[in-house]
Amino acid sequence: MRADWQLVIGLEVHCELKTRTKLFCGCPNMFGDAPNTNVCPNCLGLPGSLPVLNQRAVELAMAIGTALHCDIRPSTFHRKNYFYPDQAKDYQISQYDEPLNVDGYLDLPDGFRVGIERAHMEEDTGKTSHAGASGRIHGADYSLVDYNRSGVPLVEIVSAPDMRNADQARAYVSELRAILVASGASDGKMEEGSMRVDANVSVRRSVDDPFGTRCEIKNLNSVRSLGRAIEYEAGRQITLIESGEPVVQQTRHWDESAGRTQALRSKEDAYDYRYFLEPDLVPLVPDAEWIRAVADTLGMMPAERRARLVTLLDDAGGPTDAQLLQVATVVDLGLDDLVVEAVAAGVGSGLALARTANEAATDAEAARHLDPEAYVALLTLEMQGSLSATQAKAVLAELFERGGGDPATIARDKGFEAMSEDSLVETVSEAIAANPDEWSRFCEGDDKLAGFFTGLVMKATRGQANGKAVAAELRRLRG
Amino acid sequence: MTAPRPALETATMVRAGELSAVAVLEHHLAVIEAGEEAVHAFNLVTAERARAQARTVDATVAAGGDPGPLAGVPVALKDNLCTRGVPTTCSSRILEGWEPPYDATVVTRLAAAGAIAIGKTNMDEFAMGSSTETSAFGTTRNPHDTDRVPGGSSGGSAAAVAAGFAPLALGSDTGGSIRQPAALCGVVGMKPTYGTVSRYGLVAFASSLDQIGPFAGSVADAALLFDAIGGHDPLDSTSLNRPTPRVLSVLDDGVDGMTVGVLTELLDGAAPDVVARVHQAAEALAAAGARIEEVSVPEVTLGLSAYYLIAPGEASSNLARYDGVRYGLRIDAEDTVAMNTATRSEGFGAEVKRRIMLGTYVLSAGYMDAYYNQALRVRTRIIEGFATAYTRCDVLLGPTAPTTAFAIGAKVDDPLTMYLSDVCTIPSNLAGHPAISVPFGPGDDGLPIGVQLLGPALSEGRLFQVAAAVESAAPPLPAPRLRAGMPA
Numbered sequence: 001m002r003a004d005w006q007l008v009i010g011l012e013v014h015c016e017l018k019t020r021t022k023l024f025c026g027c028p029n030m031f032g033d034a035p036n037t038n039v040c041p042n043c044l045g046l047p048g049s050l051p052v053l054n055q056r057a058v059e060l061a062m063a064i065g066t067a068l069h070c071d072i073r074p075s076t077f078h079r080k081n082y083f084y085p086d087q088a089k090d091y092q093i094s095q096y097d098e099p100l101n102v103d104g105y106l107d108l109p110d111g112f113r114v115g116i117e118r119a120h121m122e123e124d125t126g127k128t129s130h131a132g133a134s135g136r137i138h139g140a141d142y143s144l145v146d147y148n149r150s151g152v153p154l155v156e157i158v159s160a161p162d163m164r165n166a167d168q169a170r171a172y173v174s175e176l177r178a179i180l181v182a183s184g185a186s187d188g189k190m191e192e193g194s195m196r197v198d199a200n201v202s203v204r205r206s207v208d209d210p211f212g213t214r215c216e217i218k219n220l221n222s223v224r225s226l227g228r229a230i231e232y233e234a235g236r237q238i239t240l241i242e243s244g245e246p247v248v249q250q251t252r253h254w255d256e257s258a259g260r261t262q263a264l265r266s267k268e269d270a271y272d273y274r275y276f277l278e279p280d281l282v283p284l285v286p287d288a289e290w291i292r293a294v295a296d297t298l299g300m301m302p303a304e305r306r307a308r309l310v311t312l313l314d315d316a317g318g319p320t321d322a323q324l325l326q327v328a329t330v331v332d333l334g335l336d337d338l339v340v341e342a343v344a345a346g347v348g349s350g351l352a353l354a355r356t357a358n359e360a361a362t363d364a365e366a367a368r369h370l371d372p373e374a375y376v377a378l379l380t381l382e383m384q385g386s387l388s389a390t391q392a393k394a395v396l397a398e399l400f401e402r403g404g405g406d407p408a409t410i411a412r413d414k415g416f417e418a419m420s421e422d423s424l425v426e427t428v429s430e431a432i433a434a435n436p437d438e439w440s441r442f443c444e445g446d447d448k449l450a451g452f453f454t455g456l457v458m459k460a461t462r463g464q465a466n467g468k469a470v471a472a473e474l475r476r477l478r479g
Numbered sequence: 480m481t482a483p484r485p486a487l488e489t490a491t492m493v494r495a496g497e498l499s500a501v502a503v504l505e506h507h508l509a510v511i512e513a514g515e516e517a518v519h520a521f522n523l524v525t526a527e528r529a530r531a532q533a534r535t536v537d538a539t540v541a542a543g544g545d546p547g548p549l550a551g552v553p554v555a556l557k558d559n560l561c562t563r564g565v566p567t568t569c570s571s572r573i574l575e576g577w578e579p580p581y582d583a584t585v586v587t588r589l590a591a592a593g594a595i596a597i598g599k600t601n602m603d604e605f606a607m608g609s610s611t612e613t614s615a616f617g618t619t620r621n622p623h624d625t626d627r628v629p630g631g632s633s634g635g636s637a638a639a640v641a642a643g644f645a646p647l648a649l650g651s652d653t654g655g656s657i658r659q660p661a662a663l664c665g666v667v668g669m670k671p672t673y674g675t676v677s678r679y680g681l682v683a684f685a686s687s688l689d690q691i692g693p694f695a696g697s698v699a700d701a702a703l704l705f706d707a708i709g710g711h712d713p714l715d716s717t718s719l720n721r722p723t724p725r726v727l728s729v730l731d732d733g734v735d736g737m738t739v740g741v742l743t744e745l746l747d748g749a750a751p752d753v754v755a756r757v758h759q760a761a762e763a764l765a766a767a768g769a770r771i772e773e774v775s776v777p778e779v780t781l782g783l784s785a786y787y788l789i790a791p792g793e794a795s796s797n798l799a800r801y802d803g804v805r806y807g808l809r810i811d812a813e814d815t816v817a818m819n820t821a822t823r824s825e826g827f828g829a830e831v832k833r834r835i836m837l838g839t840y841v842l843s844a845g846y847m848d849a850y851y852n853q854a855l856r857v858r859t860r861i862i863e864g865f866a867t868a869y870t871r872c873d874v875l876l877g878p879t880a881p882t883t884a885f886a887i888g889a890k891v892d893d894p895l896t897m898y899l900s901d902v903c904t905i906p907s908n909l910a911g912h913p914a915i916s917v918p919f920g921p922g923d924d925g926l927p928i929g930v931q932l933l934g935p936a937l938s939e940g941r942l943f944q945v946a947a948a949v950e951s952a953a954p955p956l957p958a959p960r961l962r963a964g965m966p967a
Binding site for chain 2: 045
C-alpha cells in the first residue's frame with residue numbers, strides 16, 4: 001500500500017448457524033450428505049408450503065448479537081426476489097430494514113474497534129454445479145442443483161467501513177470467527193463455506209477526503225485470500241485513479257489462482273430485488289426475558305479469555321511477548337480452560353501456559369476432549385518433580401491416545417514412576433553411607449560433589465529419581 | 480327431482496349406520512356422470528380414492544366407531560389445495576404433471592372428520608379471475624344457466640355444490656373468490672377471518688389475503704364445514720393461536736337486539752334488482768328483531784384499487800417459483816434463463832402474466848412507495864373505517880356481487896370490468912375480516928342473487944347467526960335447470 005493512499009474496508013460475513021434443523025423447516029442442517037436428501041416441501045419451495053421460524057436459530061442469532069455488543073430489537077422478514085436455479089422459491093427470506101441485531105462493535109486483539117452495523121438472519125440457497133468448460137452458469141452444458149443447503153440458517157454480519165488495511169481485515173475475520181465459535185453459533189469453517197466473507201474496498205488520498213467509490217469482492221475462501229484480494233483491489237483502484245480513470249462501483253470476483261479480481265456486474269445492472277414484507281411470517285419480537293436468557297447462556301468471548309490468562313501471568317510477574325503469543329494460541333484452540341484449572345490447582349501459570357500452548361496444542365481436538373482433572377494431575381506431577389518434562393510429554397501423548405486415564409498410572413506403566421519421598425530419602429542415605437569421604441568433602445563445601453551423589457542415586461533408581469529433589473535432599477542433610 | 484340431502488343429515492345418518500357412505504358417494508358420482516359434461520366443475524374426479532375413503536367410513540361405523548362430524552359427506556376441493564399423490568393444477572398448464580407429496584392441512588382435517596374427497600374443482604388460473612374463464616382447462620358453466628359464468632375464482636366449487644355434485648366444497652377467497660361465485664350459483668359461501676383456517680397446502684396467490692372457506696347448500700351445512708376445518712395450525716405462522724369461533728351451535732340464536740348496518744358504498748354500483756334484494760333482506764332482519772341502520776364506510780371505495788396493487792405484488796413473488804427447474808412444466812431451451820422464460824411464457828395464461836407484470840412493476844425500485852406502500856396505507860384506512868362502523872353495528876349488510884351471473888365471454892377481454900365484479904367482496908379481504916354470502920332469491924333474469932354479511936375479526940358466530948336468519952327469510956330460488964332429469 002502506497003503511503004500517500006488510504007484504504008477503506010468494510011466486511012460482510014455470512015455464517016451458517018449450527019442448528020440441528022433448517023431455518024424454516026425441520027430438515028437436518030447437515031453439511032456433506034448425499035445431494036437432495038435433506039429436503040422437504042418447504043425447502044424445495046413446493047407450492048403451498050409455508051415457512052415456520054426455527055426458535056434455536058433465533059437464539060443463536062441473538063447470541064451473535066450479544067457477543068458483538070449489538071442492540072437486539074423487534075425485527076421483520078422480507079422477501080428478496082430474484083431468479084436463480086438454486087433458490088427454491090426464487091426469492092430469499094431475509095431481514096431487511098428491521099434486522100434483529102444493530103449497532104454493535106468488535107474489538108481486535110490490539111484494541112482497534114470495528115463498528116458492527118447489523119447482524120441479520122436469512123436463509124441460505126441451494127448449491128449449483130455447472131458441468132462444462134467454464135464451471136460457471138454461462139455456457140454450461142447442464143447444471144445440477146443440490147437443495148440440502150437450501151434454507152440453512154445464516155446470519156449476515158455487516159461491519160462499518162472502519163478498517164484501514166488488509167491486516168485489520170484479516171484480524172477482524174479471525175476474531176469474528178473465534179467469537180462465532182465461542183458463542184456456539186457457528187463452526188466458522190471458511191473452507192466448507194460455513195463462513196463466507198465479502199469485502200467492500202475503496203481508496204482515498206487522505207483521511208479528510210470522503211470515501212471513494214467502492215467495489216465489493218466476492219469468492220474469498222480464506223483469510224489469506226481476503227488479504228491478497230484487498231491489496232490487489234486497492235492497487236487496481238489506485239492505478240485507475242492515478243491514470244485519470246474513475247473507479248466504477250462493481251461487484252468483483254476474486255480469482256485465487258490468477259491473483260486478481262474480475263468484474264461480475266456493475267451497479268447499473270444490479271438486481272432490483274423488490275423487497276417487501278414476507279406475508280407468510282409474523283414479526284419477530286424477542287422480549288427482554290428471552291434476550292437475557294440467551295445472554296446468560298453465552299460463555300466467555302475470546303477477548304475475555306485472553307484477558308483472563310494475562311491476569312494469571314500478571315500474578316507471576318507479567319507476560320512476556322512469547323507468552324502473549326502462547327495466550328493467543330491457547331485461546332484460539334479453545335484450551336484456555338485447561339490452563340485456568342491447572343493454575344487454580346496450584347500449577348505455575350508459566351508452566352501451565354507453556355505446556356498447553358506447546359504440547360496440548362499439538363492435538364487440540366484431543367486436548368479439548370481430555371478430562372481436565374487428568375491434565376491438571378499430570379502438570380502437578382511435573383511441577384512436583386515427580387515427572388521430568390520429557391516424561392510428562394510422553395504421558396500426555398499417552399493420555400491423548402487413550403482418550404484419558406490417570407497420569408500416575410500411565411507413568412508407572414511406562415516405568416516412569418517417580419520415587420516416593422521416603423524411598424528417595426533412603427536411597428540418598430545409602431549413597432552417603434557408602435561414600436563417607438565424598439560426603440565429608442561435600443559438607444565442607446565442595447558443591448561439585450552434589451553431582452556425584454545425584455549420579456549415584458540416579459544409577460540406583462535407574463533414572464526414576466528427580467534430580468532437583470535429590471539435590472534438595474542433599475542440601476537438607478548437609479544442614 | 481328431489482332436493483339433495485343436506486350434509487348435516489347425511490353425516491348424522493351415516494354415523495348412526497342408517498345410510499352407507501358408499502351409497503352416498505355413488506349417488507353423487509352418478510349426478511356428476513350425468514351433469515359434469517354440461518358444467519365442467521371438476522378438473523379431476525377422484526372416484527376410486529373416494530370409494531376407498533367411503534368404505535373406510537362404513538367400516539368404522541360397522542365396527543362401532545365414529546368417523547366424525549362429516550361422516551360420509553362428499554366434499555369437492557378447489558384445485559389449489561394440495562392433495563398427496565393427486566394432481567394439483569391451479570388450473571394452470573405450468574403445474575402439469577405435478578403431484579404434491581403432501582396434503583393441505585384442511586384436507587387432512589376433512590379426512591379426520593370422516594369427509595370424502597370427491598375431486599378437484601376447476602378455477603380461474605391461480606385463482607386470478609372472477610369467472611373461471613381464465614382456467615387453462617376450459618370454463619366452468621353456471622348450473623342455473625350454462626351460457627353464464629359461475630363466477631370465480633372458485634367457480635368449480637360453487638358450481639359443484641349448485642349442481643348437486645357434492646353437498647359441500649372448499650374454495651379459497653383472496654378478493655371474493657368464494658363469496659362471488661357462491662352468489663352467482665345460488666349457494667352459501669363464506670370467507671373466514673384471516674388466520675382462522677390454515678393456509679398450509681393452499682397454493683398461494685396473495686398470501687396476506689388468501690383464506691380457505693366453505694361452500695354449501697345451506698347456512699347450517701356451511702357452518703358444519705367451517706367448524707371442521709378451522710383452528711390453529713403450527714405449520715402456518717399466520718394461523719391464529721386462539722380459540723376459533725364454533726358456529727354450528729349458534730344458528731338458532733336469532734337476531735333480536737342486533738344492529739345491522741346496510742353498507743351504502745356497496746350498493747352504489749349494484750344493479751337495481753340486486754339493491755332491491757339487499758333492502759328486502761334488511762327488512763326481513765328488521766322483522767326478526769334486528770335494528771337496521773344505513774352505514775357509510777367511505778374507505779371501502781378505495782379497496783379495489785388497493786387490492787389490484789397488493790395482490791399482484793404478492794403474486795409476482797409467489798409465482799416466481801414456477802421456473803421449470805424443480806417440478807411442473809419445463810420447456811427446454813439453450814440455457815437456464817431461456818428455459819425459465821420459455822417455461823413461464825408457455826405455462827402461464829394471459830391473466831396470470833398480466834398480474835405478474837403488474838405486481839413486478841408495483842414492487843420495483845422507484846415505484847414501490849407510490850403504489851405498493853400507498854396501497855398498504857389504504858389497507859390500514861379501510862381497517863380503521865370498518866372499526867368505526869363496528870362501534871355502532873354488529874354486522875354489515877350489502878350485496879355480494881353487483882350483478883347476477885354474466886354471460887360467458889362477456890367480460891373476458893375487458894379486465895377492468897371483470898375486476899369490478901369483486902368490488903363488494905375485496906374490502907373484507909383487505910381488512911382480514913370474515914364475510915358470508917347467502918342466496919336471497921332470483922334477480923330479474925331469474926338467476927341467483929347473494930346478499931353479503933360482513934363482520935369484524937373473529938365474529939364468525941354472529942355472522943352465521945344472522946346468515947341463518949337471512950336464509951330463513953329468503954325468497955325461493957328456482958332449482959338449477961341442470962338438475963332436471965338427473966338422478967335424485
